[in-house]
Amino acid sequence: MNGKSFAAWVLVLPVVGGVLTAPGRASASSQDSVVEVTFTKHVLPIMQRACQQCHRPGSVAPMSLLTYEEVRPWARAIKDRTAQREMPPWYIERNVGVRTFKEDASLTDEEIATIGRWVDAGSPRGNPADAPPPVQLAALDEWRIGTPEWIVEIPEEQTIGAVDADHWLNVWADSRLTEDRYIKAVETKPSAGAYRVVHHVATSMRWEEEDGEEGGGFLNEYAMGKNGDIFPDGTGRLIKAGTQIRFNLHYSSVGEEITDRTRVGLKFYPEGYVPDRVLISRHVGDSFDTLDIRAGADNVRSDGYYVLPEPTQVTAFQPHMHIRGKRMCVEAIHPGGTIETLSCTGHNFGWHIVYNYADGQAPLLPAGTILHVIGWHDNTAANRYNPDPKNWVGFGNRSIDDMSFAWMSFFHMPESVFEQKLAERKRLTND
Numbered sequence: 001m002n003g004k005s006f007a008a009w010v011l012v013l014p015v016v017g018g019v020l021t022a023p024g025r026a027s028a029s030s031q032d033s034v035v036e037v038t039f040t041k042h043v044l045p046i047m048q049r050a051c052q053q054c055h056r057p058g059s060v061a062p063m064s065l066l067t068y069e070e071v072r073p074w075a076r077a078i079k080d081r082t083a084q085r086e087m088p089p090w091y092i093e094r095n096v097g098v099r100t101f102k103e104d105a106s107l108t109d110e111e112i113a114t115i116g117r118w119v120d121a122g123s124p125r126g127n128p129a130d131a132p133p134p135v136q137l138a139a140l141d142e143w144r145i146g147t148p149e150w151i152v153e154i155p156e157e158q159t160i161g162a163v164d165a166d167h168w169l170n171v172w173a174d175s176r177l178t179e180d181r182y183i184k185a186v187e188t189k190p191s192a193g194a195y196r197v198v199h200h201v202a203t204s205m206r207w208e209e210e211d212g213e214e215g216g217g218f219l220n221e222y223a224m225g226k227n228g229d230i231f232p233d234g235t236g237r238l239i240k241a242g243t244q245i246r247f248n249l250h251y252s253s254v255g256e257e258i259t260d261r262t263r264v265g266l267k268f269y270p271e272g273y274v275p276d277r278v279l280i281s282r283h284v285g286d287s288f289d290t291l292d293i294r295a296g297a298d299n300v301r302s303d304g305y306y307v308l309p310e311p312t313q314v315t316a317f318q319p320h321m322h323i324r325g326k327r328m329c330v331e332a333i334h335p336g337g338t339i340e341t342l343s344c345t346g347h348n349f350g351w352h353i354v355y356n357y358a359d360g361q362a363p364l365l366p367a368g369t370i371l372h373v374i375g376w377h378d379n380t381a382a383n384r385y386n387p388d389p390k391n392w393v394g395f396g397n398r399s400i401d402d403m404s405f406a407w408m409s410f411f412h413m414p415e416s417v418f419e420q421k422l423a424e425r426k427r428l429t430n431d
């Protein structure tokens with residue numbers, strides 16, 4: 001279903017003769033090396049596909065990139081940021097581990113080269129008639145999972161003062177659900193004007209089981225820049241009638257008073273449907289007391305482990321580190337001892353991106369596999385986010401303390417299903 005693809009997040013206007021889907025992908029052909037690269041013909045389609053949903057008035061981005069007049073002053077910065085692969089935010093290392101993802105937001109090498117050549121040629125406008133029609137951008141507060149069927153808000157609006165200290169709080173909200181349902185997609189969203197002050201929100205569920213015991217578990221995590229979770233078909237997460245949802249919120253001030261009423265949106269499987277697999281999302285490889293980042297040190301490594309108790313398909317990876325975080329890799333140590341790198345990614349504290357593996361490449365791992373998470377931190381002055389390279393840093397909840405773990409999503413399956421999936425995967429890759 002291409003409703004999940006990143007390109008489809010921007011609603012593209014139908015044009016005569018068909019629908020433009022990802023205009024930037026096709027425009028940079030080899031003949032461009034002899035043809036002049038212009039804004040209207042070559043660069044604008046890339047901006048439309050990969051930049052404008054953020055770079056437009058009122059959004060999180062610092063400047064709008066809708067028109068030539070707006071883009072032109074930023075040409076050099078755009079060349080630099082795209083060549084460094086800092087923009088659009090997508091930091092997965094492309095030559096290691098799994099190569100294909102759902103909602104891949106990155107530019108192709110060709111697109112980056114096109115932008116570079118355009119800037120080097122003096123950023124010419126080109127013929128206005130070559131410009132594609134403007135794209136109709138999705139509303140800023142649009143849900144990335146589509147319209148939720150059920151929305152639960154924190155009970156009261158929170159005010160974050162201009163210069164408050166970092167603030168953590170747990171608030172409970174009644175889900176108002178009167179029947180048990182399986183969740184197909186979930187997304188957490190701060191209020192439209194509050195994205196800048198919400199560092200993270202973790203939501204979890206609590207309900208009472210028939211035997212009076214407490215049930216529940218993790219629901220969803222949001223952090224700056226994060227999209228929603230859409231579970232693969234046939235996998236889901238149970239939410240029970242009467243569930244109370246706990247929002248664990250972390251606010252940090254930005255010099256201006258801002259109010260927030262964070263909410264979580266849910267999409268369900270049809271009533272009565274029970275998915276075959278339960279989708280688990282959890283911390284993997286936490287290093288609490290082992291995180292030991294000396295003052296002024298770079299490439300400080302920490303390691304964490306998690307043993308998979310059953311045969312597993314891993315569906316998504318998201319690094320979690322703070323300001324000194326630099327890079328993270330996750331590898332699978334197979335029971336036989338073979339080591340397989342699943343993913344490595346650079347880390348930028350402003351962007352918490354979930355890398356959802358394409359179904360055909362999502363790692364299949366036997367029971368007993370150890371997930372090994374390796375984090376690297378940079379506590380030098382060269383880290384432009386570092387407020388204080390003169391001090392030691394260890395584990396802690398504040399942004400100025402640090403962390404190292406991965407959010408991983410996966411589901412378990414019986415041995416027989418696992419064997420089938422492995423055989424199928426082998427068949428597909430040998431074809």
Ligand code: HEC
Pocket residue numbers: 046047050051052053054055060061062074077078081082087088089107350
């Ligand atoms: C998901 C939202 C998002 C997308 C997509 C995105 N940007 Fe950005 N961009 C931002 C934000 C937020 C900032 C400011 C914070 C930062 O630098 O990370 C920024 C910063 C920048 C800067 C630096 C501005 C400065 O002050 O120096 C440039 C240049 C830039 N973006 C270009 C692009 C281009 C070109 C694209 C598309 C190829 C793009 N961005 C895609 C959100 C986005």
